[in-house]
Amino acid sequence: MKIGVAAVQMSCDHLNVSANLHRADDLLRSARESGVELAVLPELFNTGYSLCPDYAPYSETLDGPTIAYLRGRSRQWRMAIAAGFVERDGRHIYDSLVFCTPDGNAQIYRKRHLVFWERFRFHPGRSPLVVATPWGRVGFAICADMIYRKVWDGYRGRIDMAVVAAAWPDFADRDSGRRHWLLGHVGPLSASIPAKVAMDLDIPVIFANQCGETRTTIPVLGTRISDRFAGQSSICDGRHGAPARAEAEPALLVAPITLHHQRGVKSWRSTSPWAPAASSYDWARS
Amino acid sequence: MAFYVPLGPRGVLLRLGTFLIGVWGGLVYRVGYWRRSVTVHYPEPLVVPLPD
Numbered sequence A: 001m002k003i004g005v006a007a008v009q010m011s012c013d014h015l016n017v018s019a020n021l022h023r024a025d026d027l028l029r030s031a032r033e034s035g036v037e038l039a040v041l042p043e044l045f046n047t048g049y050s051l052c053p054d055y056a057p058y059s060e061t062l063d064g065p066t067i068a069y070l071r072g073r074s075r076q077w078r079m080a081i082a083a084g085f086v087e088r089d090g091r092h093i094y095d096s097l098v099f100c101t102p103d104g105n106a107q108i109y110r111k112r113h114l115v116f117w118e119r120f121r122f123h124p125g126r127s128p129l130v131v132a133t134p135w136g137r138v139g140f141a142i143c144a145d146m147i148y149r150k151v152w153d154g155y156r157g158r159i160d161m162a163v164v165a166a167a168w169p170d171f172a173d174r175d176s177g178r179r180h181w182l183l184g185h186v187g188p189l190s191a192s193i194p195a196k197v198a199m200d201l202d203i204p205v206i207f208a209n210q211c212g213e214t215r216t217t218i219p220v221l222g223t224r225i226s227d228r229f230a231g232q233s234s235i236c237d238g239r240h241g242a243p244a245r246a247e248a249e250p251a252l253l254v255a256p257i258t259l260h261h262q263r264g265v266k267s268w269r270s271t272s273p274w275a276p277a278a279s280s281y282d283w284a285r286s
Numbered sequence B: 001m002a003f004y005v006p007l008g009p010r011g012v013l014l015r016l017g018t019f020l021i022g023v024w025g026g027l028v029y030r031v032g033y034w035r036r037s038v039t040v041h042y043p044e045p046l047v048v049p050l051p052d
Helices: A017-033 A065-077 A143-147 A149-155 A189-201 A274-279 B009-035
Strands: A002-009 A038-040 A080-089 A092-100 A106-110 A130-133 A136-142 A161-166 A204-209 A213-218 A223-228 A234-237 A251-258
Touching: A002 A017, A002 A234, A017 A038, A017 A065, A017 A251, A038 A161, A038 A204, A065 A080, A065 A092, A065 A106, A080 A161, A092 A136, A092 A161, A106 A136, A136 A143, A143 A149, A143 A161, A143 A189, A149 A189, A161 A189, A189 A204, A189 A234, A204 A251, A234 A251
Parallel strands: A002 A038, A002 A204, A038 A080, A136 A161, A161 A204
Antiparallel strands: A002 A251, A080 A092, A092 A106, A130 A136, A204 A234, A213 A223
């Protein structure tokens, strides 16, 4: 089975939810017009990603405005949408990803591996998320989750597609281009890890990263790097060809992926155009 | 915790730093946790009208 997917690479204004949602809406609309069935937005796409005194005023439960918007668009456009946001559960705040499906459902994945300042602002998630869809089983990760072996070992054989939302910095000074002495080699991993996972697990991987200027803050070391998000969003189709990849600028990356719905049994049903095929699926069965 | 890609000697530093930040950050997070209200109030800027 082939479906059209999109990785939305966008820059996000810090703590300007309205502006970010309008920007995302334009990109999602373009994705829908390209026949995309699954679109992935970056980590914390609605608030932007940077150290701030308190994310609580911008945190949302499942009935929050960002989730309501994403669920509405998913239903309206018959397109699954995965997107990062700040989740609220009682007093706890999570760096989370919501997966909205055209039947109105929304499932939440909470980032398990918090790095740098994130541990000061968020509570870590505890479990992976696998969602059964008409295309197969989808597994989720957020940014730094993907550098840990146990994340992918846990998903191995359990998923048919991986979705990764990120705000992965470049760790290089944006003016001089000089890489940070400790973390400079981590920036390029945003391009290499999704492709490696796709080959290793033999599944498609959709990686949506932020782009634009940022400031990476590392407590303990007392480091602040005026850098950029790495961009390099990608759609890696397992072993079915080279990844489609964005550069460092805002981009809507659209490409088909090949899904083996049941491992060992290859189903090569090609759906073109994609959108009408998506609307014919019975999401209630998933 | 093993990395999915080899990070070399700097990986050891990264792991140690992540551990220290985890301990310190966890304490700071807890202070904020107890000060935070259980209920969620969405401020006006979070109401986002979008075109159909």
